[in-house]
Amino acid sequence: MIRVEDLHRHFGGFRAVDGASLSIESGSITGLIGPNGAGKSTLFNVIAGVLPPTSGRVFMDGQDITGLPPHELFHRGLLRTFQLAHEFASMTVRENLMMVPGGQTGETIWSTWLQRARIEREEAELHKKADEVLDFLTIRHLAHEKAGNLSGGQKKLLELGRTMMVDAKVVFLDEVGAGVNRTLLGTIGDAIVRLNRERGYTFCVIEHDMDFIAKLCNPVIVMATGQVLAEGAADEIMQNEAVIEAYLGTGLKNKIKAEAEA
Amino acid sequence: EEIKLGTSLGFTGPLESMAPAMQAGAELAAKEISDSGLLLDGSTVTLVKGDSTCADAAAATATVERLITAEKVRGIVGGMCSGETIASLENVAVPNGIVMISPSATSPALSEIEDNGLFFRTSPSDARQGEVMANIIMDKGIQNVAVTYTNNDYGKGLAESFQAAFEEKGGTVTVNSAHEDGKADYSAEVAALAAAGGDALVVAGYVDQGGSGVVRAALDTGAFDTFVFPDGMVGQALVDNFGTEIDGSFGQNPAAEGEGRDTYVAMATEAGFDGTGAFSAEAYDAAALMLLAMAAAGSSDPGSYKDKIMDIANEPGEKILPGELAKGLEIINGGGDIDYVGATSVELVGAGESAGVYREVAFNGGALEVVGYR
Amino acid sequence: MDILNAVVAILNFVVIPAAAYGAQLALGALGVTLIYGILRFSNFAHGDTMAFGTAVTILATWGLQALGISLGPLPTALLALPVGIAATAAMVLATDRTVYRFYRAQKAKPIILVMASVGVMFLMNGFTRLLIGVDEQRFADGARFIMDVRSFRELTGLKEGLAFKTTQGLTIVIAVIVVWALFWFLNRTKSGKAMRAYSDNEDLALLSGIDPEKVVRMTWIIAAALATIAGTLYGLDKAFKPFNYFQILLPIFAAAIVGGLGNPVGAIAGGFLVAFSEVAVTYPWLKIAGYLFPDWQPGGLLQLLGTEYKFAVSFVILIVVLLFRPTGLFRGKSV
Amino acid sequence: MSDSHYLSATGMRGGYGKADILDNCTLTVDKGQIAVIVGPNGAGKSTAMKAVFGMLHLRQGRVTLDGEDITALSPQDRVKKGMGFVPQVNNVFPSMSVEENLEMGAFIRENDIRTTMEQVFDLFPVLKDKRRQPAGELSGGQRQQVAVGRALMTQPRLLMLDEPTAGVSPIVMDELFDRIIEIARSGISILMVEQNARQALEIADIGYVLVQGANRYTDTGQALLADPEVRRTFLGG
Amino acid sequence: MSTNRQAASASIWRAPVLFAILAALFVLEGTVRNGMFSGSWNTSLAILNMGLISAITALGVNMQWGYAGLFNVGVVGFLALGGLAPVLISTQPVEGAWEAGGPRLLIALAAAVGTLALAAQVRKRLPKWRGLAVTAVLIGGFIIYRWLFDPAATAIEANNPARHGNIGGLGLPVLLSWAVGGVFAAAAAWAVGKVALGLRSDYLAIATLGIGEIIVAVLKNEDWLARGVKNVTTIPRPVPFEIQLQRNPEFLELANSWGMAASTASGIWVKLCYMLLFLVVLLSIILLAELALKSPWGRMMRAIRDNETAAEAMGKDVTARHLQVFILGSAVIGIAGAMMITLDGLMAPVGYNPLRYTFLIWVMVIVGGSGNNWGAVLGAVLIWFLWIKAEIWGPELIALLTSPMPDGNLKAHLLASAAHMRFIAMGLVLLLVLRFAPRGLVPEK
Ligand SMILES: Nc1ncnc2c1ncn2[C@@H]1O[C@H](COP(=O)(O)OP(=O)(O)OP(=O)(O)O)[C@@H](O)[C@H]1O
Ligand SMILES: Nc1ncnc2c1ncn2[C@@H]1O[C@H](COP(=O)(O)OP(=O)(O)OP(=O)(O)O)[C@@H](O)[C@H]1O
């Protein structure tokens, strides 16, 4: 589905992404993990057209999509969420969702003068759809709230909700879990699986919560210092010495125990 | 009767420092006539002030609209700058049949405007000044000059008419370029003028605007040391600003020979303002003309007194100087004829504009000297 | 070929005037950029703050002159500056208290503050005119020239003259000192860093124990000082006329923005860029060509564009710069 | 009434506009203790933290620190009283370098800050490499580390952290919790909000479960972890 | 917090009440005569007419800023460009101008456009040496353009320079020129937008400010176009001249039956005609704008204004939308510019100063409530009213303030400076409105 070939993205002299090559199989839920500053978000941003690459190519379904602007990628079915929530702060939560689908009749200015009836029909449908998504995210009661007033986690949910408004092909999720209540995160995980199975979405998920990754993702790609460090099934990865060394650590429990013993 | 006259002058805006002396001039005339008690059986005259802003035609139009339709003025002394004058004349004064006498709008365009005989000015058209200036320069034996003008209808009209006249006489204008008023810096303009060169620099600008800025920069860099100053520049302010630095420069402005002007300046000093201020005397004359014409017509109706203005201003008749307005009124009331000379040797020609007698001035020893009249 | 005369001509008509003008713009732009950087709005009242500060300085200068105090070859106005700065600081602090503080507390959008500053601009504009009138005021005294055209010609025997005014020299020297001091203050002192922190993230500054009102006060005081200094130097070099100080606002903003809003280095660079592009791009090369190639008789002035378009040209340059560096030469902020 | 707890915020009621977010919410921490707040998104956890720090108008309730009533104090004054706070979002100075961010944390301190800074760099080694880089250019997790580092620089008596581990990698999270324990051992009180609730409750002396602005459960961390109801509804099973 | 208070009090009655107050002001101005008001319908209507034009301008700015967050400070330029339309479309042709250099001029302009198009193509197509090639094309084009253009312009300007010296108009109806004014401004906005819309907030501001200055500079200095600073004064009117009415016996009778002097009645009649025309334009623009705003298009624009990155990620072509709304807004400003010149009957480029035609318009938009069309209209008419009235109210205010003072130098000085109270009064009003309605009089919902 997505293939990244020898991708570089440098900031001044700093190589945030430094020759990463990877591919995301169609129909998979691929996990992307790695230490802070490994270049995961930067990689996302390059794929999603927010940042131009320094060098390297990105392909989607065999077509070169390097450097295409984000709005075109959206119309090709590539959606993404942001690590720091990017809500439309002065719009209501429901409007945040209703604006998402592309090609709405009412988005052409002439139509707003000439095709009112049609627009109203479409709006009614969008409204229904948005409410379904809100129900799913447990924030229906906030439909009229300004998105800027949401709590940190609620913004994250809204971020995810937007990707559910359209039929996407591949969705990039940048730490949807950070700041989200774990019980709800479980539900979100279920939803991801369902979207994957029922609607055939491909997912690429950045997340630091290893339980979540382990439950959901296959395969898991590990990045470190701008390159791919390892790739494989979740349980393999968790055993990988290099990954433990760079990313997972030996675990908190051991330490507490050690201290108690001392 | 209480006769109201409006003044439409730029109290705020780019020429705000010129306006007060003009207003004072008009007030002086109005007061003189009021005090005499001789106008239309002891009518009093009050002036209603209007701010034309000089630059904003819409604001000026609104002001004149108010003066005419709300204050019910019987005539207007103004506008001040040509563009704004044209707008308010065409849009308000003419439709309402109100007389406007401008002391200072000098654009040649105003000579030909369709005014139903309602517009006059006590200053001459710049077309004339260009010729006079060309003659003066030629007489000094200067053949090459650079010209800088303030970029409005006044500056450009004057610069063009000067260039035409000067070249016809065989002179060369090395460069004729505009400067904008109120800019922060005139180095670029002076650099260009200096590069073009010339034996003198003609500054067709305003003394308290870009004109002085250009002169300042030209003096500082040594680009020119002889300047030619037309009416927008000649004034006490110029001497105050530059003192002996402009020794050897010269110029001209509309102002007639004779005691009229001196008397006026003395009267102004007594009244507590500077009568030498640019167009202050013209404003006095504009107001006086208008009121004397009312007396002659026996009515303050603009429709009837507009026809008297030319009679009052020109020969034949007894000459009337500033301070002698009462005498003028007496003569008129007695059925006599007057020739209003006023502070600027008023002589209206053509469609009612000053014929244009200019005094030639020279700057020496840090003072302005009048050397002759043309 | 006469290279010396050509060089002197360029120095005299382009380099020196543009450098002095650039320094004046830079000082003004520093004030604008500081307010933008820390209080996060474009302060349209800055030009009139400059006018106000200068007006007070002029009044104080006259007072000193009346007392017979002078600074020898330097303008007396330098002695009067502290008075002007103090009055202006009091003035802007009062405005802050009555006007801006309210919007800060409201966390109003920057545009609201901009509009409020337009209101303040009108007010100050009127007050300054009430204070000192609308006429041009001259208050420069002391020696006018460090080097004047005539002495230069006598000294060197060159045909071209070179003038360097005391005020130009002063402007450049003071600009350098002020800029250095401001840098030192912002980057090295605790208060300076607190100001930068406040400008970055107001709430977090609060959590770090920084007193926001103190930062705001300090910003205004520095801005008032910069405005008064800039205004006075400009007035000394050119002339003081309240209306001109509104007009100078445009190039000042251009300088601040092209340099990168909120960035002091940018303000300086911007000031010089604007000044030099105004003067240099419209410079006619006729005279220089005359010195370099005495036999060549070109038809025109060898001028790229007439001076009528100097403002336009400088803006074109600014726009081109911004196209390549969308937040100014030195990566400014944008709210 | 003097309070035996080091920090005690009792009966807090208040919000942003008309509607109250906090509903009679009470939080206390003792000296050297770690208190952890958990709860669903939008429960009012961050709001409660802001209220304790004086960034929110309280209609009811009072806050005391070390027995002293600080309900009316401004946030800066609370900083001077020894409170430090890491907000959930916007918690760095983006255009200032990492080092300057840390210096700002120590703004109110008069003594030498170099050793503290070294300690922070020891804790988050990556920050040392990036000390001259503007914080705005850091990755999400690195930023979070700067934010915590800044609060540590204050050397507070009470440290309040709003989701300090959001977005940091497991290895850093372990380090961070580790360090938090250490800090608490040295007598500093910790009040933190966490969504990595299980790890957090493990080290918590006291845990609060907040739902719709009200205290739902209050118990020791271990006890809450052991409660199946709590686990299922709030800790993700 | 008090924004909340304001939001709460912003009932549905707010706008109607404010409009009613505004209307009352105009009625007072028309009927009551005292120190504050003139009691003349002519004055009242004259202010209203200019206010309506300002309202249309403000609507244009509001589209750009209020809907899309584009900071256009080049309003004066687009207004001026719109004002060019009546001159070029509806003044009478100038004898001899076209023969002097018309065709050559057109060829020159075509060459200029061609050069730019070629440069753009070269830039797009050429893989290597792009910068150099583009520069070469531009320089070459410039030389050719000047070679074609200069003689033509000189010839046209030499054609009876005292009266004309310009290319002249087409003699078409002046109402048509309003639409053309919109097109002129839209075309310029397209070009500007293509280049500058990548810039943000204040950086865009300085770019547009510069472009405004450039447009005005061109109008001032290119005499062949519209006589430059020498002004064009013969703009035809869409309504009768007062003089015509005064000579029309039927009208005189009508005036008599109203009990009005012919001059007063004719003035009012003409202004009412203008008012009607302006209202039609204003209301049509508002109708179209409201329809667009209250539909997904408006929602999309708000999303873009809120967060461009996210909108882009959600498939909205931010650049294209910005360009669209920039062009639309500029077109509206251009229409207003053409209307203004028609009302003034005069094209005087010197008058186009940014204080009056850019910043005052901005004040109108913000005071009215950015993002809200009715707010923009209310703000525009109100601020214009105050701007005009400040001329009288300012001095009145100072007279009032100084009345308790003893006579003396200070009082005399203050009274003499009363004209400057215009600024002070304006500033005070602005600050007071912003203080008590920080989000504008009729805030965006
Ligand atoms: N605009 C920028 N300028 C300079 N350096 C940058 C910029 N953006 C990111 N970096 C650097 O690039 C590196 C990778 O950042 P990135 O955001 O991709 O990390 P990440 O893998 O997403 O980490 P995290 O898990 O913490 O979100 C970091 O070290 C960061 O400092
Ligand atoms: N500035 C604000 N204005 C109005 N309402 C707000 C504001 N900030 C938060 N809220 C509302 O207050 C409620 C509580 O928000 P808070 O941020 O305290 O939640 P939280 O428990 O921290 O959630 P999370 O775990 O998602 O961070 C939410 O419903 C939110 O919509």
Ligand SMILES: CC(C)C[C@H](N)C(=O)O
């Ligand atoms: C006040 C004057 C200098 C005005 C000038 N003569 C003009 O016509 O615009």
Ligand SMILES: [Mg+2]
């Ligand atoms: Mg990341």
Ligand SMILES: [Mg+2]
């Ligand atoms: Mg929270």
